[in-house]
Amino acid sequence: MAATQVVRSEWTKIRSVASTVWTLSLAAVVTVALGVLISLLSKNEFDDMSTKDQLSFDPTFISFAGMSLGQLAMIVFGVLVVSNEYSTGMIRTSLAAVPQRGTFLFSKIAVATGLAFLVALATSFVAFFLGQAMLGSHRASIGDPGVLRAVIGGGLYMTLIALFSMGVATMLRSPMLSLGILMPFFFLISAILGNVDATKKVGQYLPDQAGSKIMQVVTPIDDDVPYGPWGGLGIMVLWVAVALAGGYVLLKKRDA
Known part of the structure; x- marks a missing residue:
């Protein structure tokens, strides 16, 4: 089957599964709504902040506060795109139709990434303007x-979260197992490592903590992170590349 036909087939699959469409919609709504709420609260509390907090205040980054929850829906989207076929048994049919497993995986990830990026970029701009x-x-x-870079970076960050999830789901195949690892990883382990003094230097190299640096415009006064916005995004890209490479290797080696 030609690559263009495989891409068209993957687009049909994603479009026809209601859960993937709903998770992308939820990612957009949650990110924007929470960002607007936290921006409003920040405006009302600004005068009561300490001088240090006022000097570190980053209005652009505040408008992206909803991404902490919005990325949850992006993780679910990334996992469902890959693992739906495993949970329904459709993967055998898909691989029989497209024996070139590299072409199959690349087409699926390319279509899902393009869709995720369009939604994430639009979400980032809407969250920014409404937040401001x-x-x-x-x-x-x-x-x-630095503001336009941060807004576009917000879209890239959300897309990379989805891509990382696709890589992990390709390795693990099970939607429950994938979500059971990714959710605690991003919402518990990363938060704990990033907020405990003894492990902060490790936490800052995790994909979400490094990647979110691209959305910062104002550097906090006591910030000692050894990389800038693009360096942080680069670290996140490396995590994504490793996850996708792992998924590709395992897909090539094992039976459907």
Whole structure:
């Protein structure tokens, strides 16, 4: 089967599964709604902040506060895109139709990534503009230094979260096992490692902590992270590359 036919087939699969469409929609709604709420709260609390917190205040980053929950839906999207076929047994049919497993995996990931990026980028811009509207006099402008990079970076971050999840799901095959590892990894392990002094230096190299640096415009006063926005995104890309490579190797080696 030609690569273009495989891509078209994968697009049909993703579009026809309601759960994948709903998870992308949920990612957008949650990210924007929570970002607007936290931006409004931040505006009301600004005058009560310490001088240090006011100097470190990052209006752009505040508007992306909803991504901490929005990425949850992106993780589910990434897992479902890959593991739905395993849980239904359709993977045997798919691999019989497309014996070139590299082509099969690349086509699936390319279609899902393109869709995730379009939704994530639109979500990032909407979250930014609505968040800034809530911040009033404390808002940032899209033309300010570093802001456009941060907004586009928000879209890239969400997309990479989905891609990482696809790689992990390809390795593990089971949706429950994949989610059972990814959810605690991002919402418990990363948070704990990042907030405990003894493990902070390890936590800052985890994909979500490193990748989220791309959305920062104002560097916190006491920040000692040894990389900048693009360095952080680079670290996240490495994590994604390892996950996808692992998925590809295991898909090639084992039976459906």
